[in-house]
Amino acid sequence: MKTPNRLQPLVSEGLVDDVIRQLMSGKEATVYIVRCGEEIRCAKVYKDAKQRSFRKSVSYQEGRKTKNSRQARAMEKGTRYGRQMQEEAWQSAEVDALYRLAAAGVRVPQPYICHEGVLLMDLVTDADGHPAPRLNDVELSPAQALEFHAGLLNQVVRMLCAGIIHGDLSEYNILVGHDGPVIIDLPQAVDAAGNSNAGPMLERDVANLASYFGQFAPELADSDYGKEIWRLYQAGNLTPESELTGRIEIDHRIADVDAVLEEVKLALQAEERRLLYQAG
Numbered sequence: 064m065k066t067p068n069r070l071q072p073l074v075s076e077g078l079v080d081d082v083i084r085q086l087m088s089g090k091e092a093t094v095y096i097v098r099c100g101e102e103i104r105c106a107k108v109y110k111d112a113k114q115r116s117f118r119k120s121v122s123y124q125e126g127r128k129t130k131n132s133r134q135a136r137a138m139e140k141g142t143r144y145g146r147q148m149q150e151e152a153w154q155s156a157e158v159d160a161l162y163r164l165a166a167a168g169v170r171v172p173q174p175y176i177c178h179e180g181v182l183l184m185d186l187v188t189d190a191d192g193h194p195a196p197r198l199n200d201v202e203l204s205p206a207q208a209l210e211f212h213a214g215l216l217n218q219v220v221r222m223l224c225a226g227i228i229h230g231d232l233s234e235y236n237i238l239v240g241h242d243g244p245v246i247i248d249l250p251q252a253v254d255a256a257g258n259s260n261a262g263p264m265l266e267r268d269v270a271n272l273a274s275y276f277g278q279f280a281p282e283l284a285d286s287d288y289g290k291e292i293w294r295l296y297q298a299g300n301l302t303p304e305s306e307l308t309g310r311i312e313i314d315h316r317i318a319d320v321d322a323v324l325e326e327v328k329l330a331l332q333a334e335e336r337r338l339l340y341q342a343g
Contacts, residue, residue, distance in 0.1 A: 069108045070095065072179040079106065079183070086194055091250060096186060096194065104175070105194075107182040109250075158182060160227055160252035167225040168303070169218055170245045190241040198244065198275070199234040208279035211244055215272055216288055218246055219265070221303045223296055228253040228261055232268035234275045255296070262293050286310075 066074055066082050073079040081098040086105060088094070095106045161174040161184065172184040187195040203211065215237065222229065229236075229252060236248035255261045266289030277284035286309035295301040 067093075067095070067108065069179070069181060070097070070106060073097075073106065073181055073183065076178065078176065078178065082106075089248075091248065097183075099175075099183070103186055104183060105172075105186040107184065109180050109182070156252055157248075157250040160249040163225050164222060164227060164246075164249075167221055169221045169225065170240075170243065171249070172245065172247060187238045187240045187245045187247070189239070195238040195240045195245065197235060198237040198239055201239050203276075203279045205280045208276045209283070211239075212272060212276040212280070212283060215244055215246075216269070216292075216307065217303065218244075219269060219272075220292060220301060220305060220307075222246075223255055223265065223292065224301060224303055226255050228255050228258075228265045229268050230264045233271045262297075265289060265293050265296075283309075 064082055064084055070079060070082055074082075079097045079099055083096040083098060083103070086094040086096050090110075092107045092109045095108065097104055097106045155177065158174055158177045161171050164171045165173055172187055174182060174184045176183050189195045198211075219229070219232070227249075229246065229249060231248065231251050232246070236246065238245045238247055253261055253264055255265070258264075269289035269292065273283045273286050273288065288307055288309045291307055291309065292301065292305075295305055
């Protein structure tokens, strides 16, 4: 096929030898299958901000670091330079996340380079070497659903242990490769420690998995792995080997208000004595 304009710089630089065909076009990008020497890979061409339909970028960008204060001010003011910097930050977030997650053993495509708004990475394939289907296009047995759900929960945990939350995880951005599910589409990846929305986003990602797989394995419908995972993370007890139950114990005991007020009274009295001692 004719080389798209956005891919021409990679061809000119010798990073891509041939553009085979378009694979898909989504809300964030258009993906092409390309040949790089003897390897078949994919090239993700990010769409311009005006063309994107993903409108929640502000909440996802909280906690992301900028290169310098000038860029941060420009991004806050929404200047032309600031919008350009936001685009670069949006794209580099996915590259950075993919490198970190691949190093942490998370099942994501191996990235190679991001050049001129194009991310070059591995093509995920099925058992026959064809581009892997999305999870929503695969019919599952109850046993397969439970297996995939358990495997993906472990991937979510590994991501969180690496400090990253997908933020938009669903059956539409998981591919079923020849050796199991692979997580894709991470430009909105969230910094778990630096984003005040991290907990709810993690719980939503996990709830999306339970909702989808629950169609095939109904016992997953009332599970609560998200809160369990987040509690373990906040307590500093989460590891890739953490055993999850999907159940959260809720403390239904009624608070002893009188005892609490007595503790407050004693604390105030102690503070008064401390201030009198200092004044004397």
